[in-house]
Amino acid sequence: MTRAEMGLRERTRRAVRAELAELALGLFVERGYERTTVEDIAAAAGLSKRSFFRYFPTKEDVVFGDVDDLAERIADDIRARPCDGDAWACLHAVLRDWEPRVHAAQRDLAGMRLIETTPALRARLHQKRDELRDRVTAALRERPGASLDAFTAELLTAAAGAALDAAAREWLRSDGTADRAALIDHAFTLLAPRL
Structure with missing residues (x-):
């Protein structure tokens, strides 16, 4: 899919997913996977826990983008x-x-x-x-x-x-x-x- 084919909403969604994944990986490496909560990731991104789950169904999925x-x-x-x-x-x-x-x-x-x-x-x-x-x-x-x-x-x-x-x-x-x-x-x- 080319950039022109991808709508603004989808580009924004992908950008937020990429940011969440990057933040999560940093937190996992720094604190450990088990000690990092979805709330921690969401807070680092300025989102609510509920908003996190709009982008990823589970904590594990954030690693796999x-x-x-x-x-x-x-x-x-x-x-x-x-x-x-x-x-x-x-x-x-x-x-x-x-x-x-x-x-x-x-x-x-x-x-x-x-x-x-x-x-x-x-x-x-x-x-x-x-x-x-x-x-x-x-x-x-x-x-x-x-x-x-x-x-x-x-x-x-x-x-x-x-x-x-x-x-x-x-x-x-x-x-x-x-x-x-x-x-x-x-x-x-x-x-x-x-x-």
Whole structure:
């Protein structure tokens, strides 16, 4: 969606969501996730608790920003890819192209470490990943001319998810110095199906 297509109300909503997410992450890093309340985040933003919940359904969701929108856009990109290449190549190409935006949505090193060390956030991350994988699996099967059965599509999507997870963890181990795109390429190469 271009800026011209997005209305003022939607741009304002996204700006407030981004501000809330940034404030929340700062508070979580400073105070700890468990010790930071929704009231604390709302007060830091000059909002009421009720207003906070207009932007995010739960405290966990503030960490994940617009992941749902991002997931749908990735699925749309997969659906739009022609079936002239195999499904694994399609997943690799799409996820490689989206890597900078996925990385931006995951915030920074501090945010990723917060997620990795907070059980409630790790659980929410796994739920979000499962939802994304369901969308990607469906999108692989919906590509024009695709003839993937559900099992194969799900298996390829799970393998692609494992590649992304391993790349993200290696990036964390490197203290954010490793090239995330190169890690993704390497992971996809190592996991490439041998049919």
